[in-house]
Amino acid sequence: MTTSVSKPAAPAEPRRGRLGMVVAGSLAALLAGGIGILAAYTGQTPGIVPQTVSYDITDTSVTINYTVAKGTDDEVRCTVDAYDTDFAILAQKEVSVPAGKSSVKGTETLATPRRATGARIRDCRTG
Incomplete structure (x- = not known):
């Protein structure tokens, strides 16, 4: 009867060092x-900066104060809106x-149903 001896298992793959993990994480x-x-700038036109300064809410309207910074030669259109919870x-x-x-x-007053x-x-966009 013949007995065979199995070969020793191959060594596991070497572990990556901490430096490699730091590089990958960075x-x-x-x-x-x-x-x-x-993602933060998706949908915005470069060079136009709209900012809501303040708004005043009543039961049936909202008055919004805003600023828009833009190029001097650009005509810009923006949407002002009021929203619920x-x-x-x-x-x-x-x-x-x-x-x-x-x-x-600018200041706009919007009538709201509630x-x-x-x-x-x-x-905001040029046009």
């Missing part, structure tokens, strides 16, 4: 940060910012 963090920055739009209006000024302050919880200026 690259992943940079990639995630870059994607976050791109579920972010459903209760009222909205398109506002125009004429060419000739690089910064404009009490809003907030207001904003958004979706």
Whole structure:
């Protein structure tokens, strides 16, 4: 009778060092940060900065104060809206910012069917 002896198991793959894991983690963090920055600016036109300064809410209306910074030669259109707790739009209006000024302050009053919880200026574009 023949007895066979099995060969010793091959050594496991060498472990990656801490330096490799640090490099991989750093690259992943940079990639995630870059994607976050791109996502934050998606849908915005470069060079136009809309800002909601304040808003005053009553039971049936919202008055919003806003600013828009832009290029002097650009005519810009933005949407001003009021929303409820579920972010459903209760009222909205398109506002125009004429060419000739690089910064404009504005105030709009929107009639709402019920009490809003907030207001904003958004979706600014040239045109």
